[in-house]
Amino acid sequence: LRLISSGVLLERIHFYVKIEHLGVCRIFCQKTLWIFKDPFIHYIRYQGKSILGSRGTHFLMKKWKYHLVNFWQYYFHFWSQPYRIDIKKLSNYSFYFxxxxxxxxxNSSMVRNQMLENSFLMDTLTKKFDTIIPIIPLIRSLSKAQFCTVSGYPISKPIWTDLADCDIINRFGRICRKLSHYHSGSSKKQSLYRMKYILRLS
Structure with missing residues (x-):
């Protein structure tokens, strides 16, 4: 069998990496650059904020931060301060997006294994990306539309008394469908049930 050649990277954890995950850049530079092609890096830009997501180490993310700042300054003449870019571990922090x-x-799960006469317990840790529906901003927006109070108690809308029953049901169904479709990616849907309760009684 033919061996795949390896290259050496000066990282703390990724010391050796197969050549298929390395890219060579000779387009813009005089020198040959070896770029580590991480398949787990995601870039999102929304409302003037940029999010760079990776499952690499903290050291690797610090390097990416300075590479991005230098790239923006050199090619786009966009001056940016590195201290304005925060690096946070998602296991310790949550962000609103x-x-x-x-x-x-x-999540921790215990598995009991038995081999012949010996039995032992194995503790397995799994990481899961979780999204939670923020209840307070939703209640605030419903209170602005006069569906409920600021504390979340439903208010009856006197405008709806002039409408036919089928119109009220259609409006209720349309609002609930939009809320359910938009927040269907969340694993905890108790907040959606509270929103439906407020809309049903208003």
Whole structure:
């Protein structure tokens, strides 16, 4: 069998990496650059904020931060301060993005294994990306539309008394469908049930 050649990277954890995950850049530079092609890096830009997500180490993310700042300054003449870019571990922090609170939950599960006469317990840790529906901003927006009070108690809308029953049911169904479709990615849907309760009694 033919061996795949390896290259050496000066990282703390990724010391050796196969050549298929390395890219060579000779387009813009005089020198040959070896770029580590991480398949787990995601870039999102929304409302003037940029999010760079990776499952690499903290050291690798610090390097990416300075590479991005240098890239923006050199090619786009866009001056940016590195201290304005925060690096946070999702297992310790959560952030608000696109109407969700997003974080990483660590779940522990115990597995009992038995080999011949010996039995032992194995503790397995799994990481799960979790999204939570923020209840307070939703209640605030419903209170602005006079569906409920600021504390979340439903208010009857006197405008709806002039409408036919089928119109009220159609409006209720349309609002509930939009809320359910938008927040269907959340694993905890108790907040949606509270929103439906407020809309049903208003």
């Amino acid at each position: 696109l109407g969700y609170f997003s974080s990483v939950q660590i």
